[in-house]
Amino acid sequence: MAVGADVIIIGGGVVGCSAAYYLAREGVSVALFEKDSVASHASGFAFGGVIKVLGEKTWDVCGQLSLYSERLHFELGESLEDESGVDTGYRRVPHVSLALTEAEAQSYRREYLLRADDHSIDVRWLSYGELSHIEPRISPDLDGGLYVGEAYDVEPYRFTLALWQAAERRGASLHNREVTSLNRSGDRVTGVRAGGESFDAGAVIIAAGPWSGGALTQLPISPLKGQIVRLRAPGPPVNVSLWWNGDYATSKTDGLVWAGTTEENAGFDDSPTDEGRDAIIASVVRVLPYLENAELVRQTACLRPVTPDGLPIIGPVPCLEGVFASTGAGRNGIQLGPAMGRAAADLALGLDSHVDLGFADPARFGAV
Ligand SMILES: Cc1cc2nc3c(=O)[nH]c(=O)nc-3n(C[C@H](O)[C@H](O)[C@H](O)COP(=O)(O)OP(=O)(O)OC[C@H]3O[C@@H](n4cnc5c(N)ncnc54)[C@H](O)[C@@H]3O)c2cc1C
Numbered sequence: 001m002a003v004g005a006d007v008i009i010i011g012g013g014v015v016g017c018s019a020a021y022y023l024a025r026e027g028v029s030v031a032l033f034e035k036d037s038v039a040s041h042a043s044g045f046a047f048g049g050v051i052k053v054l055g056e057k058t059w060d061v062c063g064q065l066s067l068y069s070e071r072l073h074f075e076l077g078e079s080l081e082d083e084s085g086v087d088t089g090y091r092r093v094p095h096v097s098l099a100l101t102e103a104e105a106q107s108y109r110r111e112y113l114l115r116a117d118d119h120s121i122d123v124r125w126l127s128y129g130e131l132s133h134i135e136p137r138i139s140p141d142l143d144g145g146l147y148v149g150e151a152y153d154v155e156p157y158r159f160t161l162a163l164w165q166a167a168e169r170r171g172a173s174l175h176n177r178e179v180t181s182l183n184r185s186g187d188r189v190t191g192v193r194a195g196g197e198s199f200d201a202g203a204v205i206i207a208a209g210p211w212s213g214g215a216l217t218q219l220p221i222s223p224l225k226g227q228i229v230r231l232r233a234p235g236p237p238v239n240v241s242l243w244w245n246g247d248y249a250t251s252k253t254d255g256l257v258w259a260g261t262t263e264e265n266a267g268f269d270d271s272p273t274d275e276g277r278d279a280i281i282a283s284v285v286r287v288l289p290y291l292e293n294a295e296l297v298r299q300t301a302c303l304r305p306v307t308p309d310g311l312p313i314i315g316p317v318p319c320l321e322g323v324f325a326s327t328g329a330g331r332n333g334i335q336l337g338p339a340m341g342r343a344a345a346d347l348a349l350g351l352d353s354h355v356d357l358g359f360a361d362p363a364r365f366g367a368v
Contacts, residue, residue: 004191004200005031007348009207010179010216012036013043014156014334015326016207017163018341019348024170026349031201032164033194035178039160041209041270042333045302047228047248047260048159049241050152050335051095052121062311064355066332069339073152076163076338083169086162089155089253096131096145098138098244098287105143112146122149135240137290151241155253156334163341175199179208180215182323189322203322203348207341210268210305212327217317220365221328223268223303227276228260231284231294238288247283249291256297259284272301306330314343314360324348325362 007023009016012034023030034040050073052066077090099105112125126134127144134147168174177194182204184190191200206212210223230252237251249259262276277299285292307313307328317323326344329336343353 005029005173006201007031007203007205007345008033008192008199008201009205010192011206011208011212012038012160012164012174013041013207013209014039014160014163014337015043015209015329015340015344016205017043017160017167018338019205019207019326019344020167020172020341021163022342022345023348024167024172026345027170028349030167030172031175031199032167032172033175033177033179033192035176037176038164038174039157042302042304043160043209043337044157045228045300046156046334047258048089048154048156048252048334049095049248050154051241052148052151061359062336065312065336065339065357065360068355069336070152072338072342073154073335077152080159080162080166084162084165086158086165088159088162089153090159091153091253093151093153093239093241093250094134095148095151095241095243096126096134097148098145098242099143100244102143108144108146123147124149135238135242137235137238137288138242139287139289142287145242153241153250153252154334159334160337182216182320184320187319187321189320203324205344205348206317206323206325207327207344209327210303212305212313212325217323217325219313219317219325219327219362220308221305221313223266223270224306224330225264225266225270225301225303226261226331227264227272227280227299227301228258229277229280229296230254230256230258230298230300231291232297233257233291233294235290242287244287245283247280249284249288257288257291257294259291268303270301270303272299276301304330304333308365312336312340312360313362314340314357315362316347318363318366
């Protein structure tokens with residue numbers, strides 16, 4: 001038996017690295033197992049929006065988790081660069097949900113009226129005229145948009161790496177190995193098997209993104225592919241995060257306009273495609289016509305971990321004591337990552353979670 005740790009984490013994405021960070025901060029011995037490299041999948045290639053998605057159907061259910069994660073992002077924005085030596089690019093970038101049709105405009109106006117008395121959220125309905133003062137290159141064909149002032153952005157790769165580096169500085173260890181199975185004694189986990197060796201642990205956190213089912217558990221997690229293009233365009237940066245019809249665009253700290261996205265059921269194939277590129281460019285040009293002749297600098301694709309009910313899975317894995325899952329954040333994993341990692345860390349330490357996680361209980365899918 002190889003030397004293990006108090007807690008083994010499977011998966012070096014934003015959730016696993018957040019869990020490692022919070023455990024290492026408590027002085028717990030942590031071993032992170034990553035089959036490829038830290039942030040080499042969705043957590044390294046996401047858009048990086050840290051955004052309250054008002055009106056989303058899941059908001060009522062996991063809004064508290066989202067708000068809690070926003071607070072953690074804020075704290076990390078203050079401290080993580082010093083703790084890790086990595087600039088995470090955390091910054092405030094106002095968010096605008098654009099209305100492409102009159103029906104959308106009406107729905108956003110209703111949303112605004114619902115939130116108008118809540119002074120904790122800076123939310124406003126902006127007509128096209130008002131919007132054009134913020135970003136004059138937005139197409140005049142649009143009706144306006146719902147503006148949310150308190151929205152943030154990170155560089156997802158550097159953010160995930162920073163969480164890991166900060167954990168490593170506190171003694172966490174990285175094993176570049178694929179975990180092939182969990183070891184057990186009766187109903188209790190005793191560690192993991194990776195690269196033909198066994199590693200013991202008191203608790204195991206499964207944060208393996210879309211790979212969290214299959215060999216590790218029977219959790220119903222599947223991959224949903226998404227693509228992004230990075231464009232070089234003349235003129236000043238787009239200083240707001242624009243969202244429409246599930247697509248988005250903003251200028252990132254590398255000076256490029258990042259635009260996305262697609263939702264594709266392509267199994268575990270995470271290669272970029274010409275169809276994905278063309279669809280994204282057609283969509284972004286509709287909203288920001290000045291990008292028509294922009295230079296394509298890079299195209300990426302990665303896999304979101306999704307669940308059948310669209311909600312994350314966070315909690316003890318049924319029938320196997322000592323195993324905790326934290327995955328299934330879908331399109332919101334960068335935003336929810338710190339809270340999901342923190343929750344998994346608390347569970348592994350036997351502590352109560354900071355927010356009610358009943359909605360995310362893995363047991364809702366039956367015995368897994
Ligand atoms: C195009 C796109 C844009 C996105 N934009 C945003 C956004 O703006 N805001 C937002 O909040 N979210 C966004 N997301 C969603 C977000 O990226 C994901 O929800 C999040 O990164 C998932 O993180 P994770 O840690 O659960 O999984 P991952 O990042 O997939 O990490 C899991 C890790 O586990 C490793 N692993 C798997 N199996 C094993 C094993 N058996 N042994 C060892 N290691 C293993 C993998 O190699 C991987 O590195 C976006 C996603 C996509 C695709």
